[in-house]
Amino acid sequence: MDAGRLRVLIPGVIGALVRRGADFPTAEDAVQEALVEALRTWPADPPRDPKGWLITVAWRRFLDQARGDTARRRREDLVDVEPPPGPVPAVDDTLARYFLCAHPSLAPASAVALTLRAVGGLTTRQIAQAYLVPEATMAQRISRAKRTVAGVRLDRPGDVDTVLRVLYLVFNEGYSGAVDLSAEAIRLTRRLAAAIDHPEVAGLLALMLLHQARRAARTTSDGNLIPLADQDRSRWDTAMIAEGVTVLQRALARDRLGEFQAQAAIAALHADAPTAADTDWVQIVEWYDELARLADGPIVRLNRAVAVGEADGPRAGLAALATVDASVPRYTAVLAHLQERAGDRTAAARLYAEAAGRAPTVAERNHLMCQAARLNRPT
Incomplete structure (x- = not known):
């Protein structure tokens, strides 16, 4: 079984341990250890029931950890209720894992990391590589997140909006390392759509x-941005x-x-x-008018100004842009675009160069500098 198919089993395995009495953080750690063991042993000796194998091994890992905890006396009683080998009931805990990982007490970055780990099945190393941070830094972030949600009971309907925000954050990270987070976000959202x-x-x-x-x-091919109109x-x-x-x-x-x-x-x-x-x-x-009615904000109004400029002309776009705070990211780039369409090449070139200095990525900065250079060339 490849790593992708293995990851699909993770929410159900974690859910099985939680139903048996494991707390979420310890269960998640135990499942990760079981996955490491699976990747080591399955190529030579694949199990008939992969999910059942993972539950059995993870449960034993959990018990090993539980015996060393301060709640040792209470948790050791769980040894007596270890179920016998056999088919594992088909219970889908995916939805509960989503709601737990998107708990409102978590900061967005922590919620994203925990979702990728506990629902997506990525290793800490893979998540760290995707975010281009040291593995130890990501491990601390995930550990803090797990401590935050330890003991949280999902006995009320979860907040779907919060889950969607977390998935949207994952998607917007795009591709930055060994894991394609955009593709991962689509995979996770497909699973959520199947569950709710x-x-x-x-x-x-x-x-x-x-x-x-x-x-x-x-x-x-060399990483330069291509605007939508030129694609x-x-x-x-x-x-x-x-x-x-x-x-x-x-x-x-x-x-x-x-x-x-x-x-x-x-x-x-x-x-x-x-x-x-x-x-x-x-x-x-x-x-965009509908979107502003549903979720008005500076980014929505910024993008609407671009659309108005295309639909009704650059002067109308500039009038729409005047309602947006100039400190909004990419405001200056939009202003440069509308000024160029309005015929003011000098102002547009200056604004493109100014926007390049504020660009959040190298690719965007290079694109804006090229735009400024293009307008500064003699016609």
Whole structure:
């Protein structure tokens, strides 16, 4: 069994240990030890029942740890209730793991790390590599998160919105190391969609698919950014776009509109245009108006100003941008774009250079500097 298929079993194994009386942090540690043992022994001697094998080995690891805890006397009683070998009941604890890992007491970074570990099945090393931080730093972050949620009882309905925020954070991290976090976020969201019938879960999945479909066209071979208008649309993944649109349409048919559905509708309109010139900017502005009604914020208004500039002209876009705080990230880059479209090349070149100095990534900085250089060249 490959590592990917192995990871799918993790939530159920953790859930089995918790139902037997294990606390979540210790159960999660025990499962990770069982996974290491599985990767070591299974190639030579694969079990008939992989999940049952993992539960048995993880439970023994848990008991070993429990005997050394301050609650030794209480936990040692659990030895007597170890179930006999045999088929493992098909109980899906995935949803509970999502809600626990997205607990509101956790900081967003900790919630993301714990979700990747306890639901996604990634090792601490893999998560650290994805975030480009030392393994010891990530181990401390995960340990603190597990201590925070230790003893939390999931006896009330979880907050789906919080879970979706965490998954969206994972997706937005994109690819930064050995683990492709965008693909991992899609995998986890698919699992959540299979566990819960919720239009916003479907909306988030559609949004991820529609964005991921354009990924191959977003950068050059040497890592430079390619703006949406200049992307080679033949490189977009049409099958992924079709899936995203289908998922979105089913969600919208429920008539329970949410912000992720609105964002996905905007992404679908971009994906539907055969060329940049064919983009239905008027309808995109309408969807941004819906999004602002659902979840107004400076980033929404910033993006809406871009859409207004395309639909109604750069002067209208600049008027819309005037309602946005200038300290918002990428504000200066948008202002430069609208000034260029309005015909003020000098101001646009200066603003592109200014925006480059504030760019959050090297690729974005290089792109903005190229834009400034292009406008500074004699015509």
